[in-house]
Amino acid sequence: MRKLYTVLCILVLISAGSVQAQDLLQGKISGNFQLDAQVYKADSAIGAEEVSERMLMNAFANVLYTQGNFNAGMRFESYINPILGYDKRYKGTGVPYWFASWEKESFGITVGHFYEQFGSGMTLRSYEERNLGYDNAIKGARIVFKPYQGIVLKGLIGTQRFFWEQGPGIVRGLDGEFALNDIFRNTSENMPRLTLGGSFVSKYEPDADILVNGNEILILPENVAALSGRFNLNHKGFMLDGEYAYKYNDPSAVNNFIYKAGVSTLLQASYSQKGFGIILSGKVTDNMSFKSKRTEKGSVLDINYLPALTRQHAYTLSAMYPYATQPNGEFALQGQVNYKFKKGTVLGGKYGTDLAVNFSRVTSIDRDSLDSTTPLGKSGTLGYKTNYFAMGDELYFQDFNVEIQHKFNNNFKALVSWVNLIYNIKVIEAHDEPDVKANIFIADATYKFSSKNALKAELQHLSTKQDEGNWAQAMFEFTFAPRWFMTFIDQYNYGNDDKDRRFHYPTVAVGYTQDSNRLSVSYGKQREGIICVGGVCRTVPASNGLLITLTSSF
């Protein structure tokens, strides 16, 4: 590692200092950084634990160097110590990400750490979500080869990030994507656009002694392969997209060490035209967890990505019970209609009215035991049989929501939303409690009292007879464009059955933004809950104190 730092230092110093060398002057350096520091106060009432360091901090900085076809970069990360809600194994400081790449039109090579996705990610997706502490970057090499117009071939090999180390498994992948219209040179708009793709991913993990059922030693496959095929058809507003993946036997801690193959099918169809859009999606997943470490159960070392087919809510109370994909099996359906009532009509008013209706429903898959003597999912066996396209009996999640947005005049606009949820808290959070049935109402209005100053008021209400009962939330945000904002929020659990737990969670925040630099300071109580960003969630414990976030790009 020392040598590496020296080499990279020299590289950057040369480019920075050398004024004589004409070529190197063409190189450009850019980057970004972010710092999150939280000062904690113990608050036993809401469950905010004592933090012995008093202050925890996460920080990272990216530096990118570009010159012609050559790119190099690195990321410096520091968790001294990681803020609550981040895995404690992140503790430390270092450079866990660096790369060098060279790309021409038909050929590209990257060495070092990189992110990649094949199709929708069913066989392979390595990505980062810094605000959640999610990072399964691959360290190794990747080649991209475009032998002909419309054909993209990719090959990669490496190990995955595991905090400050690498995971034990080696991941190898090949992907081919064929844009038929470009290959056969028929790109006229009257021709439907068809793209086909396929991938092959294989992981190697050395054999290990794993005992199940008391005394059985498993014969483990050292190499596990996954294949997938996909297509995408696009024509004048219609879109049809599908992917199918098959994973060979992969006994792991997530699937309770069964030898059943994994299968996943995704199908999406949509139609879009000005003022109207509709989409229907269906996904059946069976035993598709694919990690580069057999015994791992956390949100690390995933080779693939299994997204939840549910709507990501943008308001705190409607996002209080978010669905998390069940990799061992689920049957998901989602439908959404977006419509705009035109300007000038009764419901459209002067500027038009946006309506969005969304429905999603996720159930278990239909499983049967292998025979009369083997219990369902017994380790060391094939586990179970599935009746593949049949829905199981257990409801995991259901969400019906309607959202209406309307601009009344140049100074006033509003949004109202209703969400009806059924959340199987036993399956999703492993709390043995009845399903949470909740209704959430949201009203969000913005009033501009001058061209650059506005007040946003958000009122939210969640009613449920389960879990912690009813919640109400009010938020007022003053913005003084483009630099300042000030926010007051209070979340109140007034409906809790336990009168002593009817807490208020107030927070005050102030922020300053200048171009791409932003500083925000907030003080108050935060409820224990789940933060979801772009589909991945992390739980945050209750906390009380000060949070400072600084971010910048250059």
Added chain:
Amino acid sequence: MKQLSMLLILIVFTFSTAIAQDSENNLKKLPTVSIKNLSGQTINTAELNNDGKPMIVSFWALWCKPCINELTTIADVYDEWTAETGVKLVAVSIDDARSSAKVGPTISAKGWDYEVLLDVNGDFKRAMNVNMIPHTFLLNGKGEIVWQHTSFSEGSELELIEMVRKLNAGQSIN
């Protein structure tokens, strides 16, 4: 500690170089990243251009309320902006496989006239050093990034169009 000080030196050097480069007008252009548009075609981001006129590149996502707010606010005045300055806005969605298929139907219903790209694995976002969204870049007629800005509040779009007008008038930004 040695690691820390070495890396701090590294960061100081890159910062000073960045400042030095800006003063030499060695501005960054769009990087080469392959991402798709709503029709399923692969686009090379380095080839995005607006025929010598200013261009806005804005990173957003369906789950980001301030982003939708910014793009809706600009959509209300986009026709006027285009007629006056010839500016074009490219809206890059960082929605991943969970919601990228919903981008097309949602924005068609909203009636946005922007060129929309789908950066499903964050490759373009990473190459542009975007941290939090919304993050908006302004490029001059030569495709050079002259200004960038994160977060959105009501009225921020007035600052953006002012800069576009300055570019058209041949003035420099800040």
